[in-house]
Amino acid sequence: MQITLETLRAIVGPAHVLTGDDVHSRRVDWMTGAPCQAGAIVRPADTEQVAAVMRACHAVQQPIVTHGGLTGLVHGAEASPDELVISLERLTAIEEIDQVGGTLTVQAGAPLQRVQEAAKEVGLQFPLDLGARGSCTIGGNIATNAGGVRVIRYGMMRQQVLGLEAVMADGRVVSSMNHMLKNNAGFDLKQLFIGSEGTLGIVTRAVLRLQPPTPCEQTAMVACPSFEALTGLLSHMGKALGGGLGAFEVMWQNHYRLLTETLGRHTPPIATEHPFYVIIDSLGSDAKRNATQFSEALESALESELIVDAVIAQSSTQRDGLWAIREDIEGLVKGLAPVLTFDVSLPIADMQRYTNALEAQLTQRWADAKLVVFGHLGDGNLHISVSVGSGDPEVRREVEAMIYQPLAALGGSVSAEHGIGLEKRPWLSTCRSSAEIELMHTLKQALDPLNLLNRGKVLQETL
C-alpha cells in the first residue's frame, strides 16, 4: 500500500485500522466465501473521517475499495493487497425521519432492514426489499442500484433516493442531501453515484423517500398453462389490481419442481406438472376490499384460462410458505452444486424462446446439464441457475457465452440488478455500445482521474 497505517490511525484511531487476520477473516463473496485480500481495512466514524482518509489516499495515490454489507454477487468488493478497504460499518445512524414529508435521512452503513423497520415504526414504509435485507446496507443498495421483489410497484433503489452525500476521489465532500420530491435546480448529481458501484465516489449519507403503508397484503401462488397465458396474466393483474400489484414472481417448472418434488425441501402447494408458477402479491390499505379485488381478479383469470390452478394464502404462515419456495436460494445452491448463477434482463416476449434455446444448447454440450429459471417477470428480469458438473473458470466462461451472447440481438442486459463488478466486465460490451462505454470512461476520468475508487470494477482500466 502507498498509505501508511500510521496515517490512517491518526485519522480514525488505532482500533479502527484492521490488518492481518482481521482483514482476511472477512469474506468478500458470500457465494464462494473468498477472503478479503486488502492491505488493510479502515473504519471511519463519519463523513468527515471518510473525507480525511480519502484526502490522505489521494495525496499518495492510494487506491481504495468501499465495503458495505458484502452481499454483492459480482465481485465488486474484492480488493488486492495493495488496496485499502474503507468500510462504512460504523456509519449506521438513522439521523432523521420526516413523517409529513415522508423522508428518512440515514448514514450509508445502515442495514436495509433497519431502515424498513424505522419507517414502519412511524406508520410509513420503505419499499425496497430483497433477500439480503438483514445484512445489505443502504450505501450498497445505492452503489448497486438494488432491485428486489417490489420493483414492479415501487421501482429500483434509484427511485427511492432523494438526495445523497458522497466523498469524491480527492476527498472533497459533495453534499446533495435534497429532501424534495421535485428539484430541478441544476444537474441531478446523485444519479452519478447511484449504480456506479463505488467507482465515482463514496456514498456516505442519503435521504430516502418513504411511502404510505400498505398494511394489507394478499398473496397467491398460481399455475399457468403456457407462456402466452403467463404474459396475459401479468397484463391482466396489472389492470385488475390498479396500482396494487406488489409482486409478480415467476418460477419456471424446472425451478418449482427442483425445490419441491426433487429435493423435497417444500411441499408443493400446487401439482408440479404445469410449465409456469407465479407468486402474486396485492398490496392495499383496506383488508376486505383488497381481498375481494384480489380473488375477483384471480377468478376472472381462471375463467379466461390464464391460470389453471391457484392457492390464496389464508394466513401469514401460509404466505411465508409460498414465498419460501421462491426465496430458497440455499436449496438452489445445494441442489445444483456446483451452481453457476446469472442475472439478466430481456424483453418479456422473447423469454420463452431464449430459455428454450439456452436449455437445448446446454444439454447438447453437457448431457446432464440442468437449467433452473425464475425471476421478476414484470421487470423483464430472469435469474438463471446452471449446473453442468463443474464450476471451473473456463466452463463458466463457456456457459456465460451461451447466456450473454444472445442478449445482444434481443436488446437485453447482462446485468439486470446485480451490477457489473469484476465478474461481468468482459461482457459489458455485449449490451453497451462502444460509444456508451467511451462516455462511461469520460465520466470516470472526470471524477476520478487518478483511478483510485474501486479500480478496475465495471470498466477496464484503459479503453
Added chain:
Amino acid sequence: MQITLETLRAIVGPAHVLTGDDVHSRRVDWMTGAPCQAGAIVRPADTEQVAAVMRACHAVQQPIVTHGGLTGLVHGAEASPDELVISLERLTAIEEIDQVGGTLTVQAGAPLQRVQEAAKEVGLQFPLDLGARGSCTIGGNIATNAGGVRVIRYGMMRQQVLGLEAVMADGRVVSSMNHMLKNNAGFDLKQLFIGSEGTLGIVTRAVLRLQPPTPCEQTAMVACPSFEALTGLLSHMGKALGGGLGAFEVMWQNHYRLLTETLGRHTPPIATEHPFYVIIDSLGSDAKRNATQFSEALESALESELIVDAVIAQSSTQRDGLWAIREDIEGLVKGLAPVLTFDVSLPIADMQRYTNALEAQLTQRWADAKLVVFGHLGDGNLHISVSVGSGDPEVRREVEAMIYQPLAALGGSVSAEHGIGLEKRPWLSTCRSSAEIELMHTLKQALDPLNLLNRGKVLQETL
C-alpha cells in the same frame, strides 16, 4: 455565426435552414412573446442530420441552442444572433410500441399529447401530463425533467424514460436506447441528459415506459379548514386510496377566490371562505370499486374534520369544470397582470409559515401586492404568482429575493419542475452548495469542453 448557411443547407437541404423573419417570428417565451434572435434555425430530419450539423458546428466552434415545443418558462430556449438553433420539429415519429413489454420508442420532437394518445390506442397509458401537453415535446420533457399533475402517482419524466439517444457536443451519437425496466450494466448514462436542459447533449430519441391503464377516474374538490387538516388529508388519502391517489392539487384561498368570485371566470363549486381547496383524483380500474373507495375515504375525512365540504364530480363535464379552475393559467395571468410567476419546492410542513411570511413581506413593501398560491402539495411543489403593479426587472429581482432566499434555510429548491435556464441562474447557489455547482461544471467541462451546447444556461460560463 461561425458556421455558414451553405454548410447547413448541404446537410439538411435549403428548405430547412431558416433565416430572417422565419426566425424572428418564432416566440421563445410564451409568457412574454419574446422573438427568437438566433442567427438561423436548422431543421434536421433525423439523428444522422443532427449529428452532421453538430459535427460541423464543432469544427468551427459554433454554439447552438436546441428547440423543442418552446413551452419552457425559464428562458432556456433563448438564443443570441451568434447562436444557431437546432429545432427538432421534424423528428416527430412514434417508431415502435411494444405492448407486452410496455414501451414506446419515439423521436424527441413528438408532442407529449401524441404519445399519450398512441399509448391509449394500444390499451396502455403514458402518465406524464401537464397543461402544455399539446405543444411541449418529449425531448423538451426529457431535457427539463418535466413534472405536472401526475407526479404524486407516477413520478417525473425521469422515471418514465428507459433509454435515450443523444448527440454529443462533438457530433458523436450515444445511443443508449435501453428497453429494459432493469439494466445495471454500467453507468446509467441517460441520467446525464435528463434535466440538464440541453447543456450536455441533444436528445434525439427515447424509449418511454408505458403503464397499465387506469380507465376509471374519480375527481373531487374539497375544502380544508386549516393547514394541519390539509396535510392530514394528504396522508389520509394516500393511505385510504392505496396506490390510487392520482392527483392532490391544492389551491390557497387567494387562488380559488381570484378565479371564481373576483374575476367571475368560474362558478365556485364550494363557498369561498375556506383557507384551502384541493382537487383530488383517484385512479382505478374498476368503476364501482373505485367510486366506493373514494367516497368512503372522503366521508371518513369529513367525519374526522380534515375537510369541511366536498363535491364529487358526477360526469366528465363536472370533472373538467373542477379542473378548469386549477388549470386556468390565462385567468391568473390576466387577473394579476403584470404577473410574476415562480415554481419552488420546500418541505410541506413549512409551507404555511413560508407563504404567510411572504405575503406579509410583499404587502409591507407594496401595499396593494397580491399573492396567489397553488401547487402540487404532495410533491412539495408550490406555484407562486405575485402582482405588485410592475414587471420591471429590478422589481422582479426584489420579489425573487423574497421568494428564493428563505428557501435556503428550509432546504427547498428555487426550481421544482421548471428548470434553471437563464432566469434562475443567479439563484442556483441559493439551493446548491459550491461543491455541487463545482461538480456540475466538471460534468459540463467533460462533456462539452468547447461550451457549444445551450451556452450560459443553468451554469455561468465560468466558475
